[in-house]
Amino acid sequence: MAKKRSTKRKAPRKTKQQSTSRKSTKRTVSRAASRTVSRSTAKRPSKRRGPRSASERVAGLLVLLPWLMKRKRVRLSEVAKQFRMSEEDLVADIQMAAVCGVPPYTPDALIDVFIDDGWIVAEVPNFFTRPLRLTSAEMYAVVAMVRAAQKLPGAPERSVLARAVAKLARLAPEAVDAPIHIDLPDEPHLEDLRAAQADSAELRIEHMNPSTAEVKQRTIRVVRIFSDHGHWYVMADDDKSGAIRNFRVDRIQSIVRTGKVYNQADVASRVDDDGERGWFGSDLELVTLRVRGDATWIAEAYPTVSRTQNKDGSIDVSLRITSEHWLSRLLLRGGRNVQVIEPAKYVDLSRRTARAVRAKYAQPRG
C-alpha cells in the first residue's frame, strides 16, 4: 500500500481561500488530507477507461438487479450515483438485462426491468431476485467495519448492530470470530467535536503546532471529522487564517463553545471537493534525502515526489516540506541514517538541530 501511495498522490481538498492564505493551510493539508483523498479515490464516480468487460457487467447486474427488485422503483440518477456508474453505462446495462431471460424470451420470460421517464422499474421479480453470497473478504469487511464503528461517537445503537452481526454470523460463523481488526485511535475530543458539528456550534480550541510546540487559540467551525494514518483530524473553517484547514485532534488541548452558531452549508460550500490539482504544489519546498538502514521508514511515512533505490541499498527520496522545523524534526529522528542531498542550505540542518537539542543537556540533572 505504502509504495503505491508514495508516488501517486491525488490532490488534497483544496480550499478556495488557499491562494490568499497558503501559509496556514500548507502543513495540515499536506500531512493529512492528501492521504485520505488518495486512498478514497474509490469514493468518486468511476471514470472508466475503455469498455467494461462482459463479466464486469454481469457481476454488476447480479448485484444491481436484486437490489432494484427489492426497491421496485428508483430514480435512474440515484442508482447511477449509488453504484458509481455513469448514467450511460447504467442505461446500457438495464436495457441489456431487459432482453435477457429464458426461452422463448417472450415478455413474461424476460427480466422485468425497464426505464420509465427517469425511473428504473423492477416490479415483477422473476429472475435474479436473490443477491449473490458475500465473499469472505466482503463478510470480513462488514464485520470489521461494524466493530470499528461501534467505538465511535455517532455509531448506531450497539444492540441493533449486534443483532445484525448475529444474523451475518449465521452465514459465516468464522467471520464473527473477528480475525480482522481495524484499529482506530481513541480520541476523547471526538464526542465534543461531533456534538458541536451537529449543533453547528462554533468552537474555541487550543491547538498545538507540532514543530514549534506552540499552543495557539483558534476559533473554528467544524466541516468534517476524519481519521487518517492512525490520527483523527478535524477539517474546519479557522478564523485566524480565514481558511479551511485540518487540525490533528490529539493536538487540540481544549475545546469550548463560543455560543455562536454557524451555517453548515455556508462553511461546507467553501470546501472545494472537486477541485483537484497536482498534489505537490510548487509553493512547497522540495528536498531530497538519502535514507538507509533504520531510517528507511521515512520513505514510507510521507508523501514523496520521487523515490530511487541506490545500489548500496540506500533510498533517495524527494519530498515537499512545509517548514524547516518539520524537516529538522525528521532529520533528528532519522539520525545518521538520513542525509540531506539538496538543497544545500539544509545539508547542515541535522547537525544544527542536534546541537540545539544538545544544549538542553548542558546542565547536569537527575
Next chain:
Amino acid sequence: MPKKSPQRSTAKAPSRINAAERMLNLLALLSARTQPITLKQIRAELANQYSEDNEAARAQFERDKSDLRALGIPIEGSVLGGAQAGETAYSVNRNSYELSDMGFTPEELQALQVAAAIVHLGAQEGEQALWKLGAERVNPKIGPRATIGFTDPHLNVILEAISKRAPLTFMYKGEERSVDTYGMLARRGFWYLIGHDHLRNAQRVFRVDRIESEIRMGKGNSYVIPKGLNIAKSVPTDRQMMASGDYEHSTAHVRVDASLVRIVTREFGETAKISDEADGSAVFEVPCSNGYAFRLWLFAMVDKAEVVSPPEVRDMVVRWLDDLAESA
C-alpha cells in the same frame, strides 16, 4: 426463436454485449432448470447465442463458465451415461451462490449503512457487501468518519485463506515464508498479517505491503486459529515497541514541555506522570528498553523533551546528539 429486442441496436460494442447477455441467459437457463443439461441442449435453447462452430461454441461456453465461477457461481458438470454416454450435463444450484434471506429489519439495515459510512473501506468490498445485503451507501455529514485503505491486491487472497484456514506462502525480507494465517490488523494506514510462521516456528507479524512476491494459498482446513487470540494485541504498538528491547534500563524519566503534556499523557496514561512542574511541564516515566523506538519517540518532540534520569540514559541521548552534531 430469436430474441426480440428493440433496444439492442442502441448498445455499442456488440460482441462484448453479446457475451454479457449470453452469460446472463445461460445463468437464467441453468437456474431455471431442475435437471442438468448438455452443452448441445444449452446451444439449442440459447439459439444463435453461441457460435455455430462447435469448437468456437465450446470455447465460448468454457469462458462463460469460468467467468461465472469467478463471480462465485459454480456450474457443476456431470458425465452422463446411457444414450448420452460421455456427454457432460451442466447445472447450477441456486442455493450454492444465492444469499439466503438475511431477515434484517429496516433498523438493522440502517445501522449497517451508518456503520459502513463511519468506517469506510477505501475499496469495493464494503459497498458490494452492503448492496448484496440490500442496503445502501449513505453519506452522513455529521460525525467522525474513518477511511481504511483496502486496496492492497494481497488482501483478498489473505482473507480467503483465513476463511478457509489455508496456509500462505510468500517471500518476506528475502526469505520464503509459509504462514498459517490467523488474522489481520489495520493500524496507522498499514495492514498487518498475524500468523504462525513455519520458518521460525513461532507466531509472527508481517506487514502486508512488504510482502515481496505473489501469495500462494495451500490446502484448506490445515490449521486451527488459537482460541482467544487477540489480533489487536498481537501487533506491538509504538509504546510496546519502546519496552521491547534488552537495554539494561527499562524506563527513563523524561521532562516534557507543557504543550505536549496532554499528548504524552494520552500515550502513556495518567499513571506514567511522575510530577507536574511549576511551568506546566511534567515528568513522565516511559519505557526505553528499545533504544531505537525510544529515540524515535523522544526526538519527535525535538527540544521540547529532555531525559532527566537515569544518568546512563541521559548520557546515551547526549551521545546520540553529539554523534549527530559531529557527523560529517
